[in-house]
Each structure stands twice: as structure tokens, then as C-alpha cells.
Amino acid sequence: MTRPRVVVAGLGDSGLLTAIHLARADVDVVGVSSKPGLVSGQELGLRLARPADWARDYRIGFDRFRRLDRAEIVHGELTGLDPAARTVAVRDREIRYDVLVVATGVSNGFWRRPGFQTDADVTAALGSAHDRLAGSASVLVVGGGAAAVTTALQVACRWPEKRVTLAFPGRRALPQHHPRVWDVARRRLADAGVVLLPERRADVPDDFAADEITAGPVAWTTGGPATAADAVVWAIGRVRPNTGWLPAGLLDEHGFVRVEPTLRVPGAPGVFAIGDVAATDVLRSSARNRADRLLARNIMAHLVDRPLREFAAPRRRWGSVLGPERDGLRVFSPAGRPFRFPAWTLDRVLQPWIVRRGIYGGVRPGIR
Template sequence: MSRPRVVVAGLGDSGLLTAIHLARADVDVIGISSKPGLVSGQELGLRLARPDAWARDYRIAFERFRRLDGVELVHDELTGLDVGARVVTTRHRTIGYDVLVVATGVSNGFWRHPRFQTEADVTEALGSAHDRLAASASVLVVGGGAAAVGSALQVATRWPEKSVSLAFPGERALPRHHPRAWGVARRRLAAAGVALLPGHRAELPPGSGADEITTGPVAWSTGQPASTADAVLWAVGRVRPNSGWLPPDLLDEQGFVRVEPTLRMPGVPGGFAVGDVAATDALRTSARNRADRLVARNVVAHLQGRPLASYRGRERRWGSVLGPEADGLRVFAPSGHPFRFPAWSVDRVLQPWIVRRGIYGGVRRGR
């Protein structure tokens, strides 16, 4: 008797981990990705300021993951889903499934998108963004979330001679984190010489969608005089779900995939969704709260006819905000309290043992 076939659509941070868990079950797993390997959406600031250091931990070829050895990997772009026939289509294939896990994530700025990329495409994109900032004497970061705050700090510490500003619309940045997190971040930004511009809401460049690094001036709808900069980094949270390949009736008004508390997709037999594309809660927190484990367990339970567990979201964001610093990596709890991994432990303990061995189940050395 053939084993059930589970298709994981999207192999970003959440989809990759889901496929790794499912690879240990009595199922055949097919992972579909528009990228040639993991190209994480995490730590934008490190990616821009130190792309080689970022790539070491956040850009990893799929063949290096030991637990993906039994997974069929499809490097292609998703184009459609036929719920009745239980097939997904890509540009070049039609793939049937018994269970489908949608984990296609979101688009956000120039660094997160669903477009098909080769290794050369990824390398070129990393280098061009870094080179653009390196050649700029002044950098304006627009946005109040973790991507904006971390980018401002990483750019300022990588190039202390640059003029770096951070503009955000509220009285404080990180509005979805506990206020303590912003207190810590504000002090780190001030120490790095970042000029803070609270109460500045930008008028987005016409037609650009804030999906590229631009040049000033930047106009403010809140009434301040326009600001100039050699490079303007837009990190304004214009998140768009990568769900255009799915039937519209499976999506909510914003285009995110509707799910039940068990992460099952209503109206889709054998369908589940996880990660940033899944409308789990107001903040769509399933990616940050390791729901990959839960959805993998629920897939197996579904196939075995057992009850499914439910996901519970969180009311505040948490995790890394600032990225690796000279004195280590700060990880913020939901309470806003930071836990600091000393600098020596990041490369010797956190990445090799906690992340590569513990979370990913083993990662082979790269070339």
C-alpha cells in the first residue's frame, strides 16, 4: 500500500520546519519552493549590513538539511490549486496530494517575495542592496517594526561614519512589542548614533509600493518638512500574503488563508496552513511561535483519524529585534525583557547546537 502524500507548499522558515517534522512520519513529503534553498526573512538588518555573516546562518541550501534527505524537493513557482482534484500546479508540474500544507508566507519590501530565484539571483539581490547602502553617506530607515529598528542599528554599527535616521509614525517604535522592548532598543539606537524621528508618517513613493531602496526626499503626511537621504530603506510593514495562486474563497478579506484553530483550512479536505500566510490571529503569530510542530502533528493525526490540537496565538510580538551586536544577541520575551546570548556563544552554541542541531535536526557543512 502506498504511503500518503503530503505536499508542503513553500519552504521558508515555517514550511521548511514543517517538512522536516513530517519527513520523520510514515508519509511521502514533497516540498515546493520558488527558492533554491532556505532564504530566510529574518534579520533584515544583518542581511543588509553584513550579507556574508547573514548568509552563513539564514541562507542554507536544502541538500544541507539532513532531515530533508527523504523529501522530494521541487524548485518551481506555484500557480494554482484544484481543491476537488487535490492537485497543486506549478509552472512546470501538476502534483497530487493527500494532505496539503500551505506555508507560502508573505511579501514585504524587496527582501521577501514569492518570485522564482536561482542561486545567482539570490546572490545578486543580496549584494546589490548591501552595495547601495555601503555607497550612501546618509541612510533614512522608514518604519516602526522590528525590521526597521534592527536595520537602523545594524547599518549604524556597520558604518559608524554614516548619518542614519529612523522615522516611525507613533510616539515609539515596536508598537506590537511590550514597551520594555522599545526602551532597550531606544538606548541601543542612541548609543549607535541613530537619529530618532517619532511622529513621522511617510507618504509612500507613487507606484513603488515601497519595494525598493530609493533616494530622498521623503515627504511626511504628518506635516514635517521633507527629509533627504542618499538611501531610503522602506520597512513600513506593507505585508502582502503570497496567496495569489489559491482560490479566492479560501482567503479572508486581506488575502490571508482562513484557518480553524487546528490550522485546518475550512472547505479544503486535507488542507492546512501555517506561518505568516495563515490567518490564525490578529498578529498571525504561528510562524514565531513554532506552530510548525503542531501542524505536523495535526497532519499525522488527521491521517490516522485522531483528534487535532489547537493553536493559541500571542498578544505581543517577541524574539530578536536588533540582531547580533558586538556584545551578543538579545532575544526579547513577550514581557519585553531581553535575554542576551553573549557574543562568543552565538557562533559556538546558539547556531551550531540550538539552531542547526536542535531545531533543524542537523545541517551539513556548506561549501
């Protein structure tokens, strides 16, 4: 009897974990990725300030994941979906599926782009962004989310001689987190010498993609003089779903994939979606709340015609906001309370045991 084939379209953080769970089940898994390995969208600040440290934990070749040994990995760019024929197109190749997982994520700034990349392309992108900031005497970070906050803090800690400024549109940054998170983050930013500019909304065109590091000055629609800077990091949340390869009927008015609470896509039998591309809730929180395990269970239940479980979205964002610091890593709960992993545990406990062994199910050593 032929085993069902599950195609996971997109092997970023959410798609990779879903594929890892499914690879242990009685199905054939095919993962499609435009990248040569995991190139995580997490920890932008560390990526910019210390790219080698970031790459050790957030850039991992697919061949290093032990639980993907039974999966087929296709390195290519998705170009189309035929729900009636149950096939996806990857350049000039068509791949049949019994179940399809859409996990192609979003484009967001220079650090999350959908296009095809080789290992050399990824290395060049990491190096050029780091070098751009390293050669700048002043850095302005524009945005009020976690990506902006961690970038300002990590850059200021890496280069204390630079003038680092964080500008955000509200009275406080991190509006999607519990207020306690900003209380902690504000103190850490102040200790690092970051200049805070609240209630500053940048004057940018509607079609501005914010996908490169630019130079100042930056003008504000909320008043006040323009702010000069040698380098401007745009983290203003202008995400664009990577859904150009999908039929329009599967998308909502903003281009995200419509999903039921079970993460199933209505109107497309056998199709599910997860991660930032899935319109689960306002925060699209299936990307950050381990919905991958629930989705894998739902797919197996779907294949044997059993009831599916529903994803319950949290009301606030949570997790790591500041990135690894000298005294460790703070992980915030949805209630805004931080738990700190001491610095010595990051390389001895957190990454090797909790992340690589516990979450990924085993990662082979890489070449340093």
C-alpha cells in the same frame, strides 16, 4: 500500502520546519519552493549590513538539511490549486497530495519576494542591496517594526561614519512588542548614533509597493520638513500574501488563507496553512511561535482521524529585535524581558547546537 503524500507549498522558515518534522513520520513529503534553498526573511539589518555573515546562518541549501534527505524538493513556482482533484500546479507539472500545507508567506519589501530565483539571483539581490547602502553617506529607514529597528541599528554599527535616521509613525517604535522592548532598543539606537524621528508617517501613494531602496527626500503627512537621504529603506509593513495561486474562496478579505484554530483550512479537505500567509490572528503569529511542530502533529492526527490541537496565539510579538550586536544577541520574551546570548556563544553554541542541531535536526557544513 501506499504512504500518504504531504505537499508543503513554500519552504521558507515555517514551511521548512514543518517539512522537517513530517519527513521523520510515515509519510512521503514533497516540498515546493521558488527559491533554491532557505532564504530566510529574518534579520533584515544583518542581511543589509553584513550579507556574508547573514548568509552563513540564514541562506542554506536544502541538500544540507539532513532531515530532508527522504523528502522530494521541487524548485518551481506554484501556479494553481485544484482542491477537488487534490493537486497543485507547479508550472506545467501537477503534484497530487493527500495533505497540503500552504506556507507561501508574504511579499514584504525588496527582501521578501515570491518569484522564482536561482542561486545567482539570490546572490545578486544580496549584493546589490548591500552595495546601495555602502555607497550612501546618509540612510533613512522608514518604519516602526522590528525590521526597521534592526536595519537602523545594524547599518549604524556597520558604518558609524554614515548618518542613519529611523522615522516611525507613533511616539515609540515596536508597538506590537511589550513597551520594555522599545526602552532597550531606544538606548541601543542612541548609543549607535541613530537619529530618531517619532510621529513621522511617510507621504506615499496607496499603491506604493516599498519593494526597492530609493533616494530621498521623504515627505511626511504628520508635518515637519521633508527628510533628505541618499538611500531610503522602506520597512513600512505593506505585506502582500503570496496567494495568487489559490482559489479566492479559501482567502479572507485581505487575501490571507482562512484557518481554524487547528490551522486547518475550512472548505478544503486535507489543506492546512501556517506562517505569515495564515490568518490565525492579527499578528499572524504562527510564523514566529513554533506552530510548525503543532501542525506536523495535527497532520498526522488528521491522517488517522484523531482530534487536532489548537494553536494559541500570543498577545505580543517577541524574539530577536536588534540582531547580533558586539556584545551578543538579545532575545526578548513576550513580557519584554531580554535574555542575552554572549557574543562568544553565537558561533559556538547558539547556531551549531541550538539552531542547526536542535531546531533543524542537523545541517551539513557548507562551503565558506
